[in-house]
Amino acid sequence: MTLTIEEIAQTRNFLLVSDFDGTIAGFSKDPYSVPINQKSLKAVKDLSQQAATDVVILSGRHLEGLKQVLDLGQYRITMVGSHGSEDSSRPRTLSQDEETRLARIEADLEKIVEDIDGAFVEIKPFHRVLHFIRVSDKATIQGILAQAAELDTSGLKVTNGKNIVEYSISSTTKGSWLKDFVSRTDPTGVIFIGDDTTDEHGFEALADNPRALTIKVGSGDTAAKSRVDSVDDVGILLEKLAYHRMQYVENARLGH
Template sequence: MASDYDGVLAPLVDVPSEAVPQPGAAEALARLAAAPGVTVALVSGRGLADLQRTSGLTGELRWIGSHGAEFDGPLTGELAERRDALAARFADLVAGTPGARLEVKPAAVAVHVRQVTDRPAAAALLAAAGALVDPSLTVKPGKDVLEVAVTDADKGSALRRLAAELGAAGVLYLGDDVTDEDAFRALGADDVTVKIGEGVTAAAHRVPDPAAAVQLLEFLADALA
């Protein structure tokens, strides 16, 4: 059982560090992780350290960060240098748009425009940032954010890797954003994919919001019990 964090287990907020888990989420995940034969994984675009610190979640969980780039540990020095060079290219661009924020992650740089009140300016900033990206980088657009990664890892390949490692009979994945579509498309007909919220999706199922996602997890925990 794998899930994205922001927008699924925690409501989307303007300040990422304030994205606390939806009430009941921690308890439901703990119950699922304790069920025989079940592995629970968090699969996020956040860096692993940020994900663990912000969520406050503990217990028998598998952690996959940076869209799968942080699977067995932090990035190598060479990739970190490429990330820092990319951040320097974006810094002046972001500074010129009030409300915009530059986030430097372990494997990527993200331009956030959720707090930009001038929406045309927000769209222009994302377009300008995208124009600076060269073919060696991986663009991961999202909700009011453009993330540019220095690796080609994605949530779908990370989930397949984890499932193979575990010898999993099936995978359930919950996601809400554009980058979660990689996971939905990567999973097979015997797996279960759930989109949280509105929007076009490759997922087979949908629930409206994080509160409903927690209800789904509680239903599963009850069934397994």
């Protein structure tokens, strides 16, 4: 049986984990000027101030880039970037071999995009990302993808997302990060929300957890237990969650 928002809000130790792009923010051709849903933003801020409540933003963006678009430094919210590879509480560095592999794929990708307006390569600490959201011609996009498919990607994990292809040196996924975090913190109730293919790892990781509610944003096949249609619907859902959680914390006197 799938838990309702009201039911999962009424738990001793609650954890909310949300993706950013496509979940609490819409998309834009300028990745540093995306429309953030204000209901979602207020809800995560309100939730972060409740006792026995943890809030995590788990994004594919690199950590510094995430902080640029979502400044929540004054709130008790954990920011995790690069699909879990960049956790500010557990930093790690690249080996020389990993740096070499990333440099090689970066050079190969730059050759693909050098003469294509709107296509570019994003550099993250553990990833290189081929972007083509600004490319309007479908034939050009198909050409980009065809060239990318022929690259030597040995030692790298390749993920196709929305208007991107990502090349990662890290084996960490949102699923492996979630499993580890849930194991360490042992929440009695969990919600994970996301919209993209990379979020499916998280849905799968929590599939057998009876205390977890996983929510897919948008259409398409999914391992999530529930679904909403849009970023606006996420805002409504999180607003409802924050209300019920605040009521429960107050009535149960969890902060006392």
